[in-house]
Amino acid sequence: MKNGLLKSNTLVLLLILLAESLASQTLPRRVFLGIRMEPLTEDAKSIMGINEVAGVLVNEVFAQSTASNAGWKRGDIMIKLQDKPVSSTAEVFAVLSGQKSGSKFSFELIRDKKVIKGNAVFSSFPEESYSDISMEYTSSITAVGPQRIVLSKPVSSEGRMPLIVFIGGIGCYSLDTPFDTSRSEIQLLNQLSRSGFICARLEKPGMGDNAGLSTPCEELSFMEESNSYVASIRALKARADVDSNAVYIIGHSMGGVFAPLVSQQTKVKGIIAYGTIGSNFIEYLAKTRRTISAALDMNPVETDDFIKEFCACSAYYFVDKLTTEQAALKNPVCRNYLSAFDLRSRAYNDELYAFNYPGLWSTFNGKALLLWGENDYIASKEDHEILKQTMDYYKKGSTDFIIVPQADHGMHITSGFQDAHNNPGPYQIGVSEIVLNWLKKAQS
Numbered sequence: 001m002k003n004g005l006l007k008s009n010t011l012v013l014l015l016i017l018l019a020e021s022l023a024s025q026t027l028p029r030r031v032f033l034g035i036r037m038e039p040l041t042e043d044a045k046s047i048m049g050i051n052e053v054a055g056v057l058v059n060e061v062f063a064q065s066t067a068s069n070a071g072w073k074r075g076d077i078m079i080k081l082q083d084k085p086v087s088s089t090a091e092v093f094a095v096l097s098g099q100k101s102g103s104k105f106s107f108e109l110i111r112d113k114k115v116i117k118g119n120a121v122f123s124s125f126p127e128e129s130y131s132d133i134s135m136e137y138t139s140s141i142t143a144v145g146p147q148r149i150v151l152s153k154p155v156s157s158e159g160r161m162p163l164i165v166f167i168g169g170i171g172c173y174s175l176d177t178p179f180d181t182s183r184s185e186i187q188l189l190n191q192l193s194r195s196g197f198i199c200a201r202l203e204k205p206g207m208g209d210n211a212g213l214s215t216p217c218e219e220l221s222f223m224e225e226s227n228s229y230v231a232s233i234r235a236l237k238a239r240a241d242v243d244s245n246a247v248y249i250i251g252h253s254m255g256g257v258f259a260p261l262v263s264q265q266t267k268v269k270g271i272i273a274y275g276t277i278g279s280n281f282i283e284y285l286a287k288t289r290r291t292i293s294a295a296l297d298m299n300p301v302e303t304d305d306f307i308k309e310f311c312a313c314s315a316y317y318f319v320d321k322l323t324t325e326q327a328a329l330k331n332p333v334c335r336n337y338l339s340a341f342d343l344r345s346r347a348y349n350d351e352l353y354a355f356n357y358p359g360l361w362s363t364f365n366g367k368a369l370l371l372w373g374e375n376d377y378i379a380s381k382e383d384h385e386i387l388k389q390t391m392d393y394y395k396k397g398s399t400d401f402i403i404v405p406q407a408d409h410g411m412h413i414t415s416g417f418q419d420a421h422n423n424p425g426p427y428q429i430g431v432s433e434i435v436l437n438w439l440k441k442a443q444s
Contacts, residue, residue: 027139027146030209031099031122034065037089040077048077053110054087055079062179070120072109079115080108097212101125125209126178128186131155133193137176137209140235142228145214148203149232150176152193153241162246162443164192164199165233167262169253172217172343174208175201184411184427185252191432197439198242202232221347226258230265237266245269246443250435251276253379253409257352260360270442271364272435274371275409278383278390281353282318286311291377295421313337318353357383358390368399369438371431373407375414377421402434 037056045051055077061067078086081095082105099105101124109116128135128150136151153161166189168175177183181190189199203210205228206217215224237244248270251259256276263271277284289310293303313334316327324342327334341349361368368391370384384401391399406413407428408420 027137027148027209027213029101029124029127029137030211031096031101031103032065032125033092033096033122034062034067035072036060037078037092039088048113050077050110050113053077053079054085055110056086056089056092058109066120066123069123070107070118073111075111076116077110078107079110080106082106093211125176128152128178128181130190133190139209140232142205142214142231144205144220144224144228146210147205147214147228147232148176148209149236150201150203151198152189153198154193154196157196157198157241160241160243161196161198162248162439163236163242163244164189164197164248164250165229165236165268166199166201166250167229167252167255167258168202168204169255170344172204172207175203176208182426184431187427187429188250188411188432188435191429192436192439195436200232200236202229218343219345221345222351225348226261227265229258229262233262233266233268248272248439248442250274252411257355257357257360260364263364263366268366270367270369270439272369272371272438273384273387274411274431275373275376275379276370276383276387277379278357278385278387279380280357281355282311282314284380284383285314287380287382288378291380291417295377295417297418309333310337317341318349321350358386361387361390362394364391365395366398367442369435369442370399370401371404371434372401373404373409373411373414373428375407375416375420376409377417378409400438402438404428404431404434407431 035058037058040055040057044057045053058072058076058078059074061072061074078092080086081092084095086092086095099122101122103122104119105122106119127137132155133152134155138149138151139146140149166175166185168185175185189201193199204217205214205220205225233247236242237247247268249259249262249268250272251257253275256273259271259273286307289307290303293306298306309331313327313331316322316330316334317324317338324335324338327338370387372379372381372384388399388401406415407430408414408424410424411428411431413425413428414420
């Protein structure tokens, strides 16, 4: 008995020491190769006269990047990186994930049918910089690995401030994009920071600086990703500059599903959900296939067939538990309809299907703002109305639902569903105005 207790105490101590060791480490910035690349197609090989070459085409080189400093040019073909042959973008990313900023590396390129060999030093990925906003790249320790947190706050900030946490949508993408600060979420959060809030972008596990250090995003279950956000918010609440009693989550798209789930494990004062889900998943899919068909300019007959086929394929996947390929054997169109689900893990999708979405919100005791862009064909207006009715049933008067004019799912200015699909404009600044007005009331 004593030996068992001793072993148990020793294990606990080791876990504590490991956690303290990890917490004391700073998550490094990822390396910055600084290129846009694409697969080398057979047509491109034929045009270049290099039919036997396997490599990756460099179609853009960013200024002041590792590649630029090493003399790379647009049109080069990368065939080796760190002595490893590369023939796909995935292979390039695999090599980069194991490198550190400041480390030396070798490369081989083909330029004008000649092989160029060289050595260079990896530079760090850039950081955002503003005259009136202070940026901080911090991190937290989660069960699936370290998680990058990009913080922004007013330069002249003092004392404890309310915290806004941003959780993104379903895709495996990075929120750390210093080359594209025109993105809607960055525009929104920067405006909030200029108005006196600390804003935190929670990077997805396996993405950005997390790549190679945490579980790949594509392998996560829904609950694993959710728990990583819980861990990061708890870490943020412990900061000396954060008012832990004034924490708000902005959940964009699938982030609006994570938000009430996260709030069950760590208290937040308010949730702002934009373009989210409010009904069971199959019902949501059916409703939004109709708006998607409008965005694709389908006629009524095509629309009806599209909805029927998509729902049948979804039933094969979610109810019968078939894979995409198995469903495609029943109906070939299922391969195309279900391919998006294969971008996330089976566990992620099954958990997504199992949720009772009003049930997730029924236990939330804070204030909520539900936003839907009038040209959002990916989310459903009715789903937001369902969530509003749910919150009114359990806590009347706690929730506002506002339709954002001329806005699509990505918070861009658009004139309709087709415009949102074909030609989305810049960020709809009206989103910031609505959110700021609501936050002022929520804090009073």
